[in-house]
Amino acid sequence: MNIGDAAKATGLSPKTIRYYESIDLVIGDRLTNGYRDYADAHIHKLRFVQRARSLGFSIDDCRTLLSLYEDQNRASAEVKNVARKHLEEIEAKIAELQDLQETLSHLVEHCAGDERPDCPIMDGLSGTLIEGPKNVPKIH
């Protein structure tokens, strides 16, 4: 199976599959013409990574999870640790965003939103009303 079909089978883009190879995450075979070739085992791994990524696991976590996936003798505790740590990060992130949401929604609610220049949002940003979280979140 060449990379285009592998892409369709996994929900990843060919670019992403090549990228995963370049970082030694999932490496397919090669045909004599230089084309990549993916067997079922590769497809399973790629799909595994796709799912882990869609749950927000980092590439590094995926690496760990893949090696546990391959390991017949793994302890489920190891998997659970990785997942729980990630879950905690997500929960922390949610809390952080909820803080922002609260501050912002207060500001937005109190802004008339008309043609006049007076604006509590601007006042908030100019003044010392805001004591937000230290780490600025990124929205993507």
Place this chain on the structure above:
Amino acid sequence: MNIGDAAKATGLSPKTIRYYESIDLVIGDRLTNGYRDYADAHIHKLRFVQRARSLGFSIDDCRTLLSLYEDQNRASAEVKNVARKHLEEIEAKIAELQDLQETLSHLVEHCAGDERPDCPIMDGLSGTLIEGPKNVPKIH
């Protein structure tokens, strides 16, 4: 006021202040020795940006907000639009993360987390249990 003091006064790092200059966001004066020099107006702008960033506004939003900040005749509606749009992004992000949280916490809860290899988390990642969001979030 040189860049180090400006950094202390604004909560930004000197690096960040230089970066903001490099992207034409906030530009200070220069002394004859080449050192940057910041007056009160610059400090206010930098602090404004610092607060906007800590609320999660993008640099581009900051650019817009700064120009509204400078504009005596702005309509508060314009500010409100920027803020509301950002608020909506935050809310969308929260919803997305809550989806992940739910999926992940189910998986984690059902994993024994002992020395045996059987693991519902792995089953979830290998199988088709997960139909997560399309856009993978980033946690930072």
Place this chain on the structure above:
DNA sequence: CCTTGACCTTCCAGCCGCTGGAAGCTCCAT
């Protein structure tokens, strides 16, 4: 047999918002 076009290959650059580090300059206190 030749062309077309879809696929494949590699490599380099860019996204965001900084941050680290190197190399070199200036200033101030001793």
Place this chain on the structure above:
DNA sequence: ATGGAGCTTCCAGCGGCTGGAAGGTCAAGG
């Protein structure tokens, strides 16, 4: 005069891809 702190510029790297250029390969149709 010297040392060290702080300033300057420039380049590279973080994560996780994505876009695009330049070129090789393959299968179908004329």
